[in-house]
Amino acid sequence: MADTKILIVEDDADINQILARIMKSQGYETVSAFSGSEAELRLFAGAEEGGISKEYDLILLDLMLPGVMGEELIREIRERSDIPLIVISAKTALEDKVQVLNAGADDYLIKPFEKEEVIARVNGALRRYRRHMGGADRQQPIHYKKLALYPEAREVKVDGQPLALTGHEFDILYLLMQNPSKVYSRESLYEQVWQGGYYGEDNTVNVHVSNLRKKIAAADGEEYIKTVWGIGFKMA
Numbered sequence: 001m002a003d004t005k006i007l008i009v010e011d012d013a014d015i016n017q018i019l020a021r022i023m024k025s026q027g028y029e030t031v032s033a034f035s036g037s038e039a040e041l042r043l044f045a046g047a048e049e050g051g052i053s054k055e056y057d058l059i060l061l062d063l064m065l066p067g068v069m070g071e072e073l074i075r076e077i078r079e080r081s082d083i084p085l086i087v088i089s090a091k092t093a094l095e096d097k098v099q100v101l102n103a104g105a106d107d108y109l110i111k112p113f114e115k116e117e118v119i120a121r122v123n124g125a126l127r128r129y130r131r132h133m134g135g136a137d138r139q140q141p142i143h144y145k146k147l148a149l150y151p152e153a154r155e156v157k158v159d160g161q162p163l164a165l166t167g168h169e170f171d172i173l174y175l176l177m178q179n180p181s182k183v184y185s186r187e188s189l190y191e192q193v194w195q196g197g198y199y200g201e202d203n204t205v206n207v208h209v210s211n212l213r214k215k216i217a218a219a220d221g222e223e224y225i226k227t228v229w230g231i232g233f234k235m236a
Contacts, residue, residue: 011065078104154167
């Protein structure tokens with residue numbers, strides 16, 4: 001894990017330092033940014049046009065930042081990359097969490113946080129992101145209607161056109177497409193995709209499924225994911 005580098009974007013120097021210590025305790029290297037503008041420089045300066053620095057493996061991001069706010073930074077990052085991104089914020093309102101997940105964050109932790117939960121969320125995000133990484137697509141794609149999902153390359157195409165998904169959206173779709181007739185409960189999706197204990201995070205799952213539906217619908221108007229009321233989701 002020594003070659004894993006995490007960018008910590010947090011303007012409170014004490015919290016930034018605490019997060020750095022937690023990550024270093026797991027063998028991760030850390031780089032700190034104390035404003036949204038500094039994070040932009042670290043992520044985008046020197047990167048290929050329209051790209052992002054390949055120096056970092058995961059981003060821990062506060063929302064209330066000087067310069068560029070966290071929500072705007074998420075949108076900028078997601079236009080360029082699907083790097084794992086975990087928000088750690090003092091904002092506790094449901095609408096704030098929904099907005100951030102809609103913008104493309106992979107996870108959301110509320111301050112004050114517990115060390116063990118930060119470690120679990122970071123390790124889980126990295127594990128999911130790397131699970132099928134490795135360059136060339138050596139597996140046959142999974143097909144459903146006009147969808148083609150390439151597990152190792154972590155790519156999805158609709159009628160041959162690439163579909164940009166976040167890490168969690170990809171993992172949800174991967175689960176559903178592997179067993180298109182199976183109904184997955186929200187609890188099952190949360191436990192398998194987020195790989196952590198289920199704490200009634202229905203809205204987290206709902207938001208990601210909703211975003212997934214919208215992205216597929218924008219490429220192909222046909223319904224692909226069906227809600228089974230009172231249970232969960234399956235392929236339509």
